[in-house]
Amino acid sequence: MITSPKGSAPARNGALDEPWDVVVIGGGNAALVSALSARDHGARVLLLERAPTVFRGGNSRHTRNIRCVHDYTDAYYTGRYTYDELWTDLGGVGTGPSNEALAALTVRESETVPRWMTDHGVRWQPALTGTLALARTNRFFLGGGKALVNSYYRAAERAGIVVLYEASVEQLGFTGDACTEIVVRVAQGRRRVRAKAVVCASGGFEANIDWLRRYWGDAALNYHVRGPKYNDGTVLAQLLDAGAERAGEERGFHAIAVDARSPKFDGGIATRLDTIPFGIVVNRDGRRFYDEGEDIWPKRYAIWGRNIAVQPDQIAYSLWDSKVHGLFLPPMYGVSAAPSIGELASRFDLDPLAVEETVARYNAAVDRGPGGRFRWRSGTACPRSASIRPRATGPSASTGRRSTAWRCGRGSPSPTSVWRSPNRHTSGARTAACSATSSLQGRSCRETFCRPGTWPVSG
Incomplete structure (x- = not known):
């Protein structure tokens, strides 16, 4: 046209x-x-x-x-x-x-x-x-x-x-x-x-995806691409073949955490999840792997895509309890809820005992400081720096999330x-x-x- x-x-x-x-x-x-x-x-x-x-x-x-x-x-x-x-x-x-x-x-x-x-x-x-x-x-x-x-x-x-x-x-x-x-x-x-x-x-x-695999291996097969399928590097490849000066990082990309149920391509900004600071995030093994409170706004979302990209199967799960409903934009695909953490973990084929242990360790590391505010005990593995609150053992909700390669840095x-x-x-x-x-x-x-x-x- x-x-x-x-x-x-x-x-x-x-x-x-x-x-x-x-x-x-x-x-x-x-x-x-x-x-x-x-x-x-x-x-x-x-x-x-x-x-x-x-x-x-x-x-x-x-x-x-x-x-x-x-x-x-x-x-x-x-x-x-x-x-x-x-x-x-x-x-x-x-x-x-x-x-x-x-x-x-x-x-x-x-x-x-x-x-x-x-x-x-x-x-x-x-x-x-x-x-x-x-x-x-x-x-x-x-x-x-x-x-x-x-x-x-x-x-x-x-x-x-x-x-x-x-x-x-x-x-x-x-x-x-x-x-x-x-x-x-x-x-x-x-x-x-x-x-x-x-x-x-x-x-x-x-x-x-084949180009991504040069730098990320088979992990790239699990990435979701938030943008259009047309961004396949056709012109970039011609520029490089013609002698363009290379810049950037081969494994550098701007990646965010998106709903694991989102389309492989072109899901858009609506697939982004903003639940991370309000609960905990575990990987496929049911373990926390990064500080969920490191940054709330405005750059936190840009950290977590890369975090998830290096986890087993490039997937993670955000868990929160009923006390934080309404504090974040709701996921467009809805959430999975259960009366207990173990039951919730089972719905995602996670090891219930591993997730329950992770939550117990997390809660044990949280106490109340001056003024009644929650704080993180020093010396605990995988610390939490901000937005600290204990996780309930009762009604809980979760979504699965994947890394999305949105813009690549080579x-x-x-x-x-x-x-x-x-x-x-x-x-x-x-x-x-x-x-x-x-x-x-x-x-x-x-x-x-x-x-x-x-x-x-x-x-």
Whole structure:
């Protein structure tokens, strides 16, 4: 499918055969920001989206907010979030930034992102409270990720950007070090598109299980991919084969904990589970393996995907008791409840005695400190640092959870250094060199790096 400004039909009048100033490969947030920025600077822009219209937007369909530096309070933020605080949060996830210079640039420039987004049609959700209390650090899109990408596509249409859907890039053609031609397959067949500059923003390789297995072995067979099946690394592989400078970590990815009953691909943000700080998490052997209270918000969710990824069978179970119902967003697939911990464990084919022993050890490590607050006894294995409360031995509930590979951290660098070539740029998942494990690999990174100040312009 081809969309274009009213009064123009590029597929019929041969305009696709004319050289484009900028061709953007990809249809998510990174691609759209790149295309809009290039158009803002007068470039003639073509955007190639591999997915059909209904699935356009890549992983961006499944996001809901951004995290940016700000020193003010307004209808969308309830407090300040400083450079130092955001930098600390970024460094506290996984192994921290893979490239400190790029990460620092991302954090510093993130302050400019909301205004640019607003100017290009994005609308914002007023500050939320309750179970999703992130309004000091995070700014939410009105309508979520789907509304975000729809806003950008409307802005692209108004600006005269041509979009091709179900457009699969089969080959990148080079003249010396410059990418000057793209072979793309559309409904009408294979087409050759010439370009002065090419932006590769086509996602990572997280949906390519065979590629994941190179780094994670057969464990990758158990991963769920929260994003689209189209992110299989086809364009990334071509870039690397053509000599792109490699960056990031081979085993680096931004992964979260999702419901084990969710689809293998494209389950989206609704499959995420937020129960972890309110109970305990055990692996297949019925044992705790990480501090559930290490972080509540805003980065806790980005820690647990990797934690589960290295557990037996890449699965874990979140257990809580009836006292905490209503303190977190309920799982979309419901929960399993039982009158006792042993019975609940049996429902998940876990060893009841092992789980009961784990709960008993956990409860024995909790006592009351000054003021009646619960605290953790020092010297206990697998400590608990925050949100400490004893687990009841009575009515309990649980969900199973898997790791999801959402964005993978092996890519080519950001536009500030990619290939040291004048006409090739990468964005989005390609900026994995910024941070291979944290969520800042995504939203703020894309909005920062996808707005370069110069673009090739016709005439």
